[in-house]
Amino acid sequence: MAETQYTRQTVLARTEWVPGKLFSLRVTRPEGFEFVAGQFARLGLPQAGPGENGAPASPADPAQQPAPTVWRAYSMVSGAREPWLEFYSVVVPEGQFSPLLARLQEGDGLYVDRTAFGFLTLERFADGQDLWLIASGTGLSAYLSMFRDGEPLRRFQRVVLVHGVRSAQELAYRDQILAWQREAGTLDGQQRLVYLPIASRETLPGAPQSRITPLLADGRLEAAAGLALDPARSRIMLCGNPGLLADARALLKTRGFAPGRRGVPGNLAVENYW
Ligand SMILES: Cc1cc2nc3c(=O)[nH]c(=O)nc-3n(C[C@H](O)[C@H](O)[C@H](O)COP(=O)(O)OP(=O)(O)OC[C@H]3O[C@@H](n4cnc5c(N)ncnc54)[C@H](O)[C@@H]3O)c2cc1C
Ligand SMILES: NC(=O)c1ccc[n+]([C@@H]2O[C@H](COP(=O)([O-])OP(=O)(O)OC[C@H]3O[C@@H](n4cnc5c(N)ncnc54)[C@H](OP(=O)(O)O)[C@@H]3O)[C@@H](O)[C@H]2O)c1
Structure with missing residues (x-):
């Protein structure tokens, strides 16, 4: 995905509903990101390296941040007028994306496609x-x-x-x-x-x-x-x-x-x- 198509956002808060299986993340909302309730965002993260349990999401130097390589659809949980975005996720242990998302903590980075998609509205x-x-x-x-x-x-x-x-x-x-x-x-x-x-x-x-x-x-x-x-x-x-x-x-x-x-x-x- 071209770099202009996505922005890097920051995790504001995390809720653990069922340890190891279900959690929610609240993240900063990209400027100009509009959606209708029921639509989804495409979220991106860098793939875990060999032997790693996921690349660090937030190295101190922003220039060193690895580019996102894995993307998945996530419905917005937050309302269309709320100032942040919220997502609710399952962890699929053998999945490529959700175990990486599950590792994110407050302050970590998460990439969000600039456009919202979907017709369940x-x-x-x-x-x-x-x-x-x-x-x-x-x-x-x-x-x-x-x-x-x-x-x-x-x-x-x-x-x-x-x-x-x-x-x-x-x-x-x-x-x-x-x-x-x-x-x-x-x-x-x-x-x-x-x-x-x-x-x-x-x-x-x-x-x-x-x-x-x-x-x-x-x-x-x-x-x-x-x-x-x-x-x-x-x-x-x-x-x-x-x-x-x-x-x-x-x-x-x-x-x-x-x-x-x-x-x-x-x-x-x-x-x-x-
Ligand atoms: C329009 C849309 C909206 C979505 N919104 C959400 C959302 O709000 N929250 C969310 O957790 N996921 C959502 N998903 C699924 C999400 O995109 C990923 O598939 C999921 O997070 C797992 O990613 P993964 O790479 O770890 O595993 P993947 O390789 O994507 O999936 C591996 C397997 O895990 C199982 N699986 C995938 N997603 C789920 C799920 N949500 N619940 C139970 N089993 C699952 C399926 O058996 C699937 O074949 C949505 C998908 C679509 C198409
Ligand atoms: N279970 C764990 O402890 C655990 C831990 C970590 C991660 N996970 C991951 O979580 C994922 C599953 O998430 P989930 O439980 O939210 O989703 P799910 O498997 O889709 O189950 C949610 C509900 O849907 C029901 N269901 C499943 N298939 C159905 C069908 N064909 N028709 C009607 N109802 C159906 C389930 O019933 P049934 O109960 O009859 O299937 C359950 O009540 C798996 O990928 C797994 O890897 C599980």
Whole structure:
């Protein structure tokens, strides 16, 4: 990538959600970097050298900084008007990029492409009354940015946020989501923001131990939300694991949900993370 296409930013803060697996980074925001909630940035780092566990991200002399060689897409967690960028990441131990990103500490450098990309944005839906935001793992990131802007609850009567993870400890940002839920209040005696955390490898109080897809297939997700999926009024986003997304998309097709095509607004939007 040409040097003019990216800028070097600095890590401001780091949150460890699950040691060795899940963390967030807050970094300085490049001047002029604009995005819509739901979009992603391309992040770059220098490749680890032979025998190294990653090249130092911030040598004292900026002229000595190694150029970025590995790039990956990361959804913004921060809102479009926040003064920094925030990212939420999994560590794939055998991956080329995420173990390097996981090593960064406050003050370290991170390269950010000047342009934001992506189409998982609420602009995709022209209308609709209920918004369903369904994520596995770090797929939650894109939705957090939307909530930080406030758009889901401004535009939709009800919002259902489904977060599928392996275990309870991976329910990152849970307290923040519960605070948004309290702020959103109720409509006709029901929560306007329905938060459905789902764990597949342990039992959460009040929720079945399951992946998301079986719950979508047999109606338990709708029952838990207290809301029916209706192609005329529901708008659905899916983000994260491509296996989940493929199965959910096929299931939803039978229920009348499909992404938009040129000129025809859809009621489904999907973003695969790999
Ligand atoms: C549009 C878009 C947005 C993305 N946003 C995020 C984000 O906000 N946070 C984030 O952690 N990742 C995100 N990713 C994935 C990210 O780009 C990297 O793939 C990931 O960080 C792993 O990089 P890696 O080089 O270590 O492994 P890679 O070689 O990229 O991936 C190796 C394998 O790891 C698994 N894997 C990759 N990403 C994930 C993931 N997020 N969760 C679980 N398993 C995974 C898959 O099995 C994949 O085949 C996004 C990807 C896309 C396309
Ligand atoms: N587990 C660890 O301790 C650990 C530690 C460090 C890093 N990692 C890395 O973390 C990555 C996995 O991250 P993750 O757990 O956030 O993502 P994930 O594997 O996509 O799992 C997230 C949720 O999606 C479910 N799921 C997976 N495939 C599905 C499918 N085809 N259909 C429907 N649901 C599906 C999972 O259920 P299931 O539980 O049934 O799969 C789980 O509930 C791996 O690459 C691994 O290398 C793991």
